[in-house]
Structure formats: structure tokens, C-alpha cells
Amino acid sequence: MLYVVLFFTFFSLFLYVLLGGADFGAGIVELFSSRDNKKLNRDTIYKVMGPVWEANHIWLIILIVILWIAFPEYFNIIIIYLHIPLTLVLLGITMRGVAFIFRHYDAVVDRSQDWYNRMFRISSLITPIFLGMSFGALVSGEILVTNDYTETTFQEIFMDPWLNIFTFLTGLFYASLCAFLASTLLIGETTGDTRKMYSRKSGIFTVVLVLIGGTVLLYGYLTEMVFVKDFLQNTWSLAAIALSALLLIPLWRAIKKEDSVLTRIFAGMQILLVIFAAVNTHFPNLIITQTTEVNMLAGTAPESVIKVLGISLIIGGCVILPGLFHLMKSFNMINIPSRSSERQEN
Amino acid sequence: MENLDYARLQMAFTLGFHIIFACIGMVMPFFMVVSHRKWLNTRNPIYLDLTKAWQRGVAIFFVTGAVSGTALSFELGMLWPEFMKHAGPVIGMPFSLEGAAFFVEAIALGFYLYGWKKLPETFHWITGIIVGISGVVSGILVVSANAWMNSPTGFDVINGEFVNIDPVKAFLNDAWFSQALHMTLAAFAATGFAVAGIHAFQILRRKRTDLHIKAFKIAIFFGAVAALLQPISGDISAKDVAERQPIKLAAMEAHYETEKGAPLFIGGIVDEEKKEVSYKIEIPKALSFLAFGDFDAEVKGLNDFPEENIPPVSIVHYAFQTMVGIGSLLMLAALIYFVSLKKKSWMENRKYWWLFALLSPLGFIAVEAGWVVTEVGRQPWIVYNIMRTSEAVTPMPGLKYSFYLYLAVYITLAITVTWLVNRQIKVLNNPKD
Numbered sequence A: 001m002l003y004v005v006l007f008f009t010f011f012s013l014f015l016y017v018l019l020g021g022a023d024f025g026a027g028i029v030e031l032f033s034s035r036d037n038k039k040l041n042r043d044t045i046y047k048v049m050g051p052v053w054e055a056n057h058i059w060l061i062i063l064i065v066i067l068w069i070a071f072p073e074y075f076n077i078i079i080i081y082l083h084i085p086l087t088l089v090l091l092g093i094t095m096r097g098v099a100f101i102f103r104h105y106d107a108v109v110d111r112s113q114d115w116y117n118r119m120f121r122i123s124s125l126i127t128p129i130f131l132g133m134s135f136g137a138l139v140s141g142e143i144l145v146t147n148d149y150t151e152t153t154f155q156e157i158f159m160d161p162w163l164n165i166f167t168f169l170t171g172l173f174y175a176s177l178c179a180f181l182a183s184t185l186l187i188g189e190t191t192g193d194t195r196k197m198y199s200r201k202s203g204i205f206t207v208v209l210v211l212i213g214g215t216v217l218l219y220g221y222l223t224e225m226v227f228v229k230d231f232l233q234n235t236w237s238l239a240a241i242a243l244s245a246l247l248l249i250p251l252w253r254a255i256k257k258e259d260s261v262l263t264r265i266f267a268g269m270q271i272l273l274v275i276f277a278a279v280n281t282h283f284p285n286l287i288i289t290q291t292t293e294v295n296m297l298a299g300t301a302p303e304s305v306i307k308v309l310g311i312s313l314i315i316g317g318c319v320i321l322p323g324l325f326h327l328m329k330s331f332n333m334i335n336i337p338s339r340s341s342e343r344q345e346n
Numbered sequence B: 001m002e003n004l005d006y007a008r009l010q011m012a013f014t015l016g017f018h019i020i021f022a023c024i025g026m027v028m029p030f031f032m033v034v035s036h037r038k039w040l041n042t043r044n045p046i047y048l049d050l051t052k053a054w055q056r057g058v059a060i061f062f063v064t065g066a067v068s069g070t071a072l073s074f075e076l077g078m079l080w081p082e083f084m085k086h087a088g089p090v091i092g093m094p095f096s097l098e099g100a101a102f103f104v105e106a107i108a109l110g111f112y113l114y115g116w117k118k119l120p121e122t123f124h125w126i127t128g129i130i131v132g133i134s135g136v137v138s139g140i141l142v143v144s145a146n147a148w149m150n151s152p153t154g155f156d157v158i159n160g161e162f163v164n165i166d167p168v169k170a171f172l173n174d175a176w177f178s179q180a181l182h183m184t185l186a187a188f189a190a191t192g193f194a195v196a197g198i199h200a201f202q203i204l205r206r207k208r209t210d211l212h213i214k215a216f217k218i219a220i221f222f223g224a225v226a227a228l229l230q231p232i233s234g235d236i237s238a239k240d241v242a243e244r245q246p247i248k249l250a251a252m253e254a255h256y257e258t259e260k261g262a263p264l265f266i267g268g269i270v271d272e273e274k275k276e277v278s279y280k281i282e283i284p285k286a287l288s289f290l291a292f293g294d295f296d297a298e299v300k301g302l303n304d305f306p307e308e309n310i311p312p313v314s315i316v317h318y319a320f321q322t323m324v325g326i327g328s329l330l331m332l333a334a335l336i337y338f339v340s341l342k343k344k345s346w347m348e349n350r351k352y353w354w355l356f357a358l359l360s361p362l363g364f365i366a367v368e369a370g371w372v373v374t375e376v377g378r379q380p381w382i383v384y385n386i387m388r389t390s391e392a393v394t395p396m397p398g399l400k401y402s403f404y405l406y407l408a409v410y411i412t413l414a415i416t417v418t419w420l421v422n423r424q425i426k427v428l429n430n431p432k433d
């Protein structure tokens, strides 16, 4: 059962990074667009993301709930020492969510739309940065677990571990990953000039992504960070990253051929490989503090709890996944090949 | 104030905010599908207008509920890490099922909001019902987690560790049924009266009266039925509290002396120093009867419990009085509504509409008061008789700032949402422009 639970943990992480990421990315793309394109983008993402918008973010809730139930000691460290960046993430999620709904459901369309738009775009950029910073902080080896509040300052325990150059880079990395995802996925949803715009953006964000990714590794290597050193010595992780880079070629080919199904599959696989590379390096010691490494699997909840959780997840999965799939299909977010050709005929 | 106090304030404030949106998100979909059904049956365009207006309301309240709920699922851990570390595995089951229920709700809402003219009519309508049902289910599940805090079972404590955990037993603890029933009814009563009141006010302003009367009738029906059942369910809750948490009962009633055939106090000013209640109305033997179904039963008073286990008496007492007072008022109003179905002339009278317009906010005030009774009445325990709130709080200092941040954000949100609802009503009243 522990494996079922672990599977769902990483499955939700993957889907949140992918779907939630595409969602954040859509806002980032909008932020970096010219005035006319902003409006175009706004309408496109409403059409494309609208129906699944809410569902995308529930993966985060599922992830949190699994962590606290099944891995209480591990969760305990995350939630105490990353209190501040996670609060900022929450603030961002709140702003983004309400801005999205306000701008589409306000009964009157007037100047207030400018506010909603601005709030939506800015929080779309900020939230993934803080989320990426939190991920980075977990493995950066800066967290200081202590009960001694006389020797150390607030700054040292609650600020420095997440507010440094390395985490800032991982934050930027995740944000550019989001933008890359969104622009790539939106290509398949549009035609003509819009399509060209998204293709161009996708190209730009790919380059940005690779550059930042390289910088993260270089910086980590130069500062002798445990995680990065292990990463560079781990054959599987390196292979995964290399493969994900290679996948760019068929990805671009699929985009050229206007094959939106393959485009999505390749983009999804790239994310999967990036997550695999990161997790594989250090699993199960997924927190690296200044003094030790925290094993996620030490201090798991008792067998009886894991069993009930596993069963709930399986049942939940059986209800949710077909429903979600059907939702995406109904609104043409997943194009079954025959359907997409139908659409082209129209 | 200390860190602990700010943590409590923040928890209370964010939950108090979430509960309003959660109740509306649970109940509004039912109004919406009734109106939708009437549109499908009669093809009267007024019902379509109403359905669409309520749908926009549901969308706005749903995301506000969802984002504040997401914040809560982090906050439980961020503010009370020791509680979550020990209790998380025990009460995980309702929370994980709740996650599934949200998912179903979000998927169904996706279908509903974006499905107009795209999905088959009946299927589209059914997705609306699913939104409502999964909302109620998630409400019941969280409340059962809260009930566990009042009535912890399904584990043993050995050397401070929770062992032999039985999540199913913890989920089906002694308090879950009475609390879940009472909460669900409360959501219907509060939202029903609030929505009906808003439409009653529009009727007073003589704006699109035909539409607002239809809206009023749908909303008040749910509210009135729930308000009639609420005191019965409240009595079940009170008997339950008497058995499981005698200190909470004593605090609710501000009852200091243990006695047989105890009287019920109505009103009164509590003096916590002198341990007295002055200016109260006493109903002889009523408390013994209400709590135990026996006029001569013994009710334990606060003086019989150790000082360090007593919750803030006056807050709990006033909150309880508020809830019961409002409960009685709403029940009367429900009766008035049902009589007015026979005596149509009442509806011509402006006083009738003023009554419902004025009752509008009361249901939600009762919801907040009820939660204060439950939560403050459990103090100083976070898990009754097992873990103290002070042992659960995060070691991180400076929660003051986090509290003010949430305060500012949520107040801004509340103002914006009110303003948006107001705009919806304006557009509904003037469909031409």
C-alpha cells in the first residue's frame, strides 16, 4: 500500500506541476505579450483553461493532504521551516484565482477589468517563483532544524534557507517551465497569426528555460551544493535530463505538423523526466538540511492509516480520473485524433 | 498578546471567513438547479435569467470558497504543526475523501458553467445537482474531522505518541453525526434566509418584482424547512455535548454550581471573577431536562472542574445565547412563511417583505456564533482531553504579521465580493442595458 500512496504522491506532484504549471504559464505568457496579444491571450485561455481551471489546482490540495496523512514528520519540517514562502504562494494562488473569476464573471465590463487583468498576470508570475523557491529550499542544504531559539535568529531559521541565490534561480526555473508549457500547449489550440505568436513565444521560453536550468546547475556546482553534486553524478538523472532535451526535436516537429496530441504527449513527458531527474537524485532523502538529510519514508504513518489512505486514493482515482478525462474531452481539450480532423474540416 | 493568541485569531478569522463561502457554495447550487428545472419545464425566460444570475453567483462564491479552503489546508499545518503531526494520520481519512469530493465538485462545476448549449440538456442539469451534492458531502466530511477534535477516538496514546490508529473509527466518532446534521441544516437555513432576504429587499424597491418573487420562493423554501428542523437538531447536539463535554455545556449555560433539577438561564451578564450570572431569566429545571431528558438530572457546574480546564465562559455563553435566540426567530419566520402560502394577502403587505429583508444576515451570524461555541468551548484543548492548544502551536515567532496580512487580504476580498454581487443584482434588474 505504501507504494500506492507514493505513486499518488508523485502522480499529484506531476499533475500539479504540469497542469497547474500550464495554468500559471498562461498568465506569464499574457504578462509578456504586447497589448493586442494580451486580449487575444485572455480569450484563448478562457476558452482552453476555463473548464478545468479549478480542477488543475486541486492536485495541490491532494498532494498536501497525502503528505500530512502519510508522511507526517516529513511534512512537519516543510510546513514549519517554509512557513513564509508557502504563505506567499497561498497569497498568490488566492489573488490569481479570484482575479480569473472576477474578470470573466463580473456582470459589468468596465475599467475594473484592468485591475483584474493586472492582478491575474502578476500573481501568475509570482506564485510559481515562490513555489519553485520552496522546492529549491528543500534540497539546498540551508534549512536549519533546531529547537534552540536563543543561539540563532529569526533570519537564520526562517528567512535565509529559502531566500538565497540558489532558490531564486530554482524559482525562476519553475516559472519559465510554466511559461514554456503554456505557450507550447496553446499552439495547438489556435490558428493563423495567433498560432505563430505562440510558436514564437514557445521558442523563446524554451531557450530561457534551458539557460536558467544550466545556470542552476552551474551555480550549484560552483558552490558545492550537495544536491547538485549528487545530481551530476547520478547517471539516471543525467540520462533523464538528456532525454528530455532530445525530446525537444520531436516536440518541434509535432508542432510544425499541427499535431496537438503528440505535442502534449511530448511536453508532458519532458516534465515527467525533469521531475524524475530531480526526485531520483535524492529519493527518499528529499529534504537536505544544514546538518542531515531527512528521509521521507522514516516516520511514515502506521500501516492501518496507509491502508485506508491507499484504498481511498484508489477509489477516488477511479471516480475522478474518468470524470476529468471526460470533462477535457467534452471541451476539446484532449483531441482524439478523429475528432481533431473533424474539427479541421469544419 | 502572544504568538499563540495570534495563531488562534488567525485560525478563527480564516475559518469564519471560509465557512460563509463554503455554506453558500454548498447551498446555492440547489437553488440554481431548481430554477434551471423550472426553466426547462416552463420555458419561462425569467427562470433562465435567474438561473444564469445565480450561476454567476455560484462561480464567484465557489472560487472564494476554494481559495480560502486551500489556504486553510496549509494553515492547519503552518499554525498547528504539532497537532497535524500527531492527529494528521488519525483524521486523514475524512480529509482525503473530502479532497475527492472537491474534485468531483470542481469537475461537475466545469461541466455546468461551460456546458450551456454544448451538453444535452438533462445531462447538463444533472451536473448542477452533482455540484450541490458533492459540496454537501465535503462539508459533512470536514465537520467530522472537527467532531473528532471534540470527541477523539480511534487511537491510543502511549508516551505522547498516537498508536493503534483506526482511521475509520476516528472518522465515525461519537460527535460526527450530530455535528454534521446540525451544520448541514445550518448551511441551508443561513443561505436560504440570506438569499431570500436579498430578493425581498429588491421586491421592496419594486425592481423586477416578478423575477424576485420567484427567486424568493425558491430560496425561502429551503431556508424555512431547515429552520424548522434546526432546533430539533440543536437539541440533539446539546444532549450530545452534555454527555461528551460537560465543561462545554456548563460554559454554554454559564452554570457554576452543580445541582439536581438545574434551571435554564436566558440572557444574563457573566462575571467570570465572581463566578456569577446577574440579570438573567431562570426557567426552573429546564436545563436538566434539555440536557438529559429528565427534570431532576444532575448537571455539573464549572466549580467542579479544575481551573486550568475551563474555557472562557462569557464568550461561550453569549455566543450560545445568540445562536439559540436567532434559531427561535428563524423558526418563527419559517412558520410565518408557511402560513402565508395559505393567506396570500400577507404577501401584499410591505411589512412581510421588511421582515425577511431584515432577517437576511441573521442565519450567518448564528453560524459564526455556533462555531464559537464549539471551538472556544473546547478550549484549552485542541484535541479534547488529549492535547492542549498551547502544545500544538508553531515555534515560528511573528505570527502577528501573518494575522494582519490575512486580515487585510480577506477584508479586501469580502468587500470586492459584496460589490460584485451588488453589480450582478443591478444588471439583473436592468436587463436592457
Ligand code: HDD
Pocket (backbone or CB within 6 Å): B143, B150, B175, B178, B179, B180, B182, B183, B185, B186, B187, B189, B190, B230, B231, B233, B234, B235, B237, B238, B239, B241, B323, B324, B325, B326, B327, B328, B330, B363, B364, B366, B367, B368, B369, B370, B371, B372, B373, B374
Ligand atoms: C443557522 C445557524 C444555526 C442555528 C439557527 C442554530 N445553530 Fe446550533 N450550531 C450551528 C448553527 C446554528 C453551527 C454553526 O453550525 C454549529 C457549530 C458546530 C456545529 O456542528 O454546528 C452549532 C453548534 C451547536 C452546538 C454545539 C455542538 C458541539 O459543540 O458539538 C449546540 C449545543 C447547538 N448548536 C445547539 C443549538 C440549539 C439548541 C439551537 C436552537 C435553536 C441552535 N443550535 C440553532
Ligand code: HEM
Pocket (backbone or CB within 6 Å): A058, A061, B018, B019, B021, B022, B023, B024, B025, B026, B061, B062, B063, B065, B066, B067, B068, B069, B070, B071, B072, B073, B076, B102, B105, B106, B135, B136, B138, B139, B140, B142, B143, B183
Ligand atoms: C465547518 C467547516 C467547513 C465546511 C462546512 C467546509 C465546507 C466546504 C465546502 C462546501 C467547500 C466547497 C467550496 C464551495 O463550493 O464554495 C469547501 C472548500 C474547501 N475547503 Fe472547506 N469547509 C470547512 C472547513 C474547512 C477546513 C478546516 C479546511 C482545511 C483543512 C477546509 C478546506 C477546504 C478546501 C481545501 C477547499 C477548496 C476545495 C476546492 O478547491 O474546491 N475547509 N469547504
Ligand code: HEM
Pocket (backbone or CB within 6 Å): B008, B009, B011, B012, B015, B016, B018, B019, B076, B080, B083, B142, B143, B145, B146, B368, B371, B372, B375, B376, B378, B379, B381, B382, B389
Ligand atoms: C468554519 C467554521 C469554524 C469556525 C468559525 C471555527 C472557529 C474557531 C475559533 C473561534 C477558534 C479559536 C478558539 C480559541 O482559541 O479560543 C478555532 C480554533 C481552531 N479550529 Fe475551528 N472553527 C471552525 C471549524 C473548524 C474545523 C472544521 C476544523 C478542523 C477540521 C477546525 C479546527 C480548528 C483548529 C485546529 C483550531 C486551533 C486550535 C484551537 O484553538 O483549539 N475548526 N476555530
